Amino acid sequence: MKGFILTLFVVLRVLPGQALVHRYSFIIEEAPYTRLCSTKNILTVNGQFPGPSLHIRQGDTAIVHVHNKGNQNITVHWHGVKLPRNPWSDGPVYITQCPIMPGKSFIQNIQVTDEIGTLWWHAHSEWSRATVHGAFIVYPKRGENYPFPQPRAENTIILGEWWKSDIQDVLTQFQHSGGDPIVSDALLINGQPGDLYPCSKQDTFKLEAEYGKTYLLRMINAAMNNILFFSIAKHQITVVGSDGSYTKPFKSDYIAISPGQTIDFLLEANQAPDHYYMAAKVYNSALPVPFDHSTTTGIIEYSGNYTPSSPLSFPRLPLLNDTKASVNFTGGLRNLASKVDVPLNLDTKLFLTISVNLRPCETNNTCTGPAGHRFAASINNISFVQPQINILQAYYGGLRGVYEEQFPSFPPLKFNFTAQPFPFKLTIPSLGTKVKVLEYNSNVEIVLQATSLVWSPDHPMHLHGHSFYVVGSGIGNFDEKKDPLNYNLVDPPLRNTIAVPRNGWTTIRFKANNPGVWLMHCHLERHATWGMEMVFIVKNGKSPQEQLLPPPSDMPPC
Known part of the structure; x- marks a missing residue:
């Protein structure tokens, strides 16, 4: 991972439940990226898009040294991390801090308490989070396990948007016009539009699966302006977490996920060995609002010797304005605990x-x-x-x-x-x-x-x-x-x-x-x-x- 620095304090023996401090370096810099047959410079962290993932355990602390080597002001927000008593590291510009100017640095102290599962980080100034974002994964404490069967492997799926124009130009035009912003030119899965777009087939995100095994997939919606529907052809998924908290497992044929939200789900590779599309498209409940009508895809590839189907199986996604589908998915989420400490006596x-x-x-x-x-x-x-x-x-x-x-x-x-x-x-x-x-x-x-x-x-x-x-x-x-x-x-x-x-x-x-x-x-x-x-x-x-x-x-x- 280019430019990604991870240093752990030296600990001779790590006991169950013992917390560690992790040190990271985030270098904000311009980097060239090619999408949809064109190349442009985008703002990145450590030259990566999406940016580097942080991996720590519940109770640990991440100390992140943010160096702004870009050409614009920046802040970084740790989405879903409570940061007890420490809003100084929260990141929203002119709310908890002034921006980190080009050539300057800021050290952010990120303490994780009861959060568990998938969170994420992103820029919180102007519209820089379009390209400045990444996963923040919180594992159980040492000696503790997932409340579901141990998966064969884990993968992160980050949904996003791509503009051929510079994102700050999109913002400037949007603010000047007083109307809606121009819509994105593509939706993304892990930074790739997928092979339904021009010049994108070679870089389509692919996930290898072994028949009979179960995989934990961590989904983040990093899109700027769109709630998204997501599905995998011929596969049900089992939701087990959302927004840094476990949920009661429930099965679904699709996911409805808003910008900012995360969904952890299990995928059981239980279909005939083949290649299957995963796909995401916009859910837009207000049809006068202009939006990106395209569909981004990735591919589940089963291991083994066989000839993939042609064309590949495509998932059924809800209609673009299916409010009932969105509400039903969200309404299916329940806390894993059978009884939680909901505030009752309201102040x-x-x-x-x-x-x-x-x-x-x-x-x-x-x-x-x-x-x-x-x-x-x-x-x-x-x-x-x-x-x-x-x-x-x-x-x-x-x-x-x-x-x-x-x-x-x-x-x-x-x-x-x-x-x-x-x-x-x-x-x-x-x-x-x-x-x-x-x-x-x-x-x-x-x-x-x-x-x-x-x-x-x-x-x-x-x-x-x-x-x-x-x-x-x-x-x-x-x-x-x-x-x-x-x-x-x-x-x-x-x-x-x-x-x-x-x-x-x-x-x-x-x-x-x-x-x-x-x-x-x-x-x-x-x-x-x-x-x-x-x-x-x-x-x-x-x-x-x-x-x-x-x-x-x-x-x-x-």
């Missing part, structure tokens, strides 16, 4: 509407959004404005004027959130950099209500610094009297990213036991860029072990 209840909005165009209605307006997005009708001094620094140092603490617990207006048509004035959000303050160790419930303003796609919402239990979900407007009666408070899945269905709602619960500044946002990059973000500040507890750590000495300056 804070929030009702948050998530909307695509419109704003007046600055240049006489020449923007390319509806009616010449500029697209925006909001949470409780507030479109987030990114500051130029990071919020964590301002909070820790008592700086005034960087943010306000008046983020509302409920939307300013109550209306039929999922109806059409609607008064045009409802589409215009307010602008602000507002935060919601939570008491340490408080039990929090959030109802996330999608609205049909402008249009209503699914919204994969990601919370930094905490995992949460998904206790309920439904289509339509949330009914505060009836819907809580059907909450799953026994074995709800533990997630860090959840797709709120179009014209629907999702309820999550978590304990705010991680002091610091933590972002929550939609993981569709266009929505986050439009302002579908908010910030939580979790206050310190009473004891020193419940308080925010001081900043490291090499924090990037603003």
